[in-house]
Amino acid sequence: GESVGLHLPTLSVQEGDNSIINCAYSNSASDYFIWYKQESGKGPQFIIDIRSNMDKRQGQRVTVLLNKTVKHLSLQIAATQPGDSAVYFCAENAAGNKLTFGGGTRVLVKP
Amino acid sequence: GAVVSQHPSRVICKSGTSVKIECRSLDFQATTMFWYRQFPKQSLMLMATSNEGSKATYEQGVEKDKFLINHASLTLSTLTVTSAHPEDSSFYICSARAPHRGEEKLFFGSGTQLSVL
Numbered sequence: 001g002e003s004v005g006l007h008l009p010t011l012s013v014q015e016g017d018n019s020i021i022n023c024a025y026s027n028s029a030s031d032y033f034i035w036y037k038q039e040s041g042k043g044p045q046f047i048i049d050i051r052s053n054m055d056k057r058q059g060q061r062v063t064v065l066l067n068k069t070v071k072h073l074s075l076q077i078a079a080t081q082p083g084d085s086a087v088y089f090c091a092e093n094a095a096g097n098k099l100t101f102g103g104g105t106r107v108l109v110k111p
Numbered sequence: 112g113a114v115v116s117q118h119p120s121r122v123i124c125k126s127g128t129s130v131k132i133e134c135r136s137l138d139f140q141a142t143t144m145f146w147y148r149q150f151p152k153q154s155l156m157l158m159a160t161s162n163e164g165s166k167a168t169y170e171q172g173v174e175k176d177k178f179l180i181n182h183a184s185l186t187l188s189t190l191t192v193t194s195a196h197p198e199d200s201s202f203y204i205c206s207a208r209a210p211h212r213g214e215e216k217l218f219f220g221s222g223t224q225l226s227v228l
Binding site (some may be wrong): 034046 | 117153157217219220222224
């Protein structure tokens with residue numbers, strides 16, 4: 001969905017714990033989803049992607065879950081590290097092969 | 112992954128002047144590039160799709176005469192903010208796909224922070 005408001009939801013997590021970031025997407029016809037990480041003043045960095053014919057995909061320390069029934073996407077980060085502190089965005093591949101971004105979640109890792 | 116270079120990273124200009132931002136695909140050819148704008152603490156909003164050799168496609172609400180896009184080659188797209196005003200101050204980010212490398216995901220430039228005084 002589109003981002004509104006002047007602040008991002010924030011997830012505070014203790015170093016070493018697991019993080020779960022959630023995202024609701026808007027277009028039931030979207031067939032491809034991506035999670036990006038954005039650090040302050042930088043462009044988004046690819047983390048992991050998933051196609052609509054899958055419900056789970058794992059990467060290095062990250063797992064993406066897709067629930068098409070409720071149009072929900074989540075990103076799980078295992079053993080969260082200080083370097084994981086950033087803003088995380090989900091994105092859906094919408095009509096016209098364009099990427100639409102969700103509102104973002106700020107992750108703060110506490111030492 | 113594929114590399115997208117964006118320049119300049121930061122620009123400060125006076126109101127009424129024009130600013131050009133360059134986006135280059137360094138190790139692949141990009142027939143299509145995308146330009147996004149991001150305001151503080153907000154998400155990325157797609158402004159336009161830049162097509163090599165043809166006119167850009169603008170999203171609803173984006174003024175094509177104000178945000179001029181030129182995609183003259185397979186490795187370069189430029190965004191010119193014409194007659195910039197303080198409300199145009201934002202973080203502008205370009206992106207591209209590298210489908211011929213089997214890459215469906217978008218690769219992003221490092222962004223340009225525009226501040227209009």
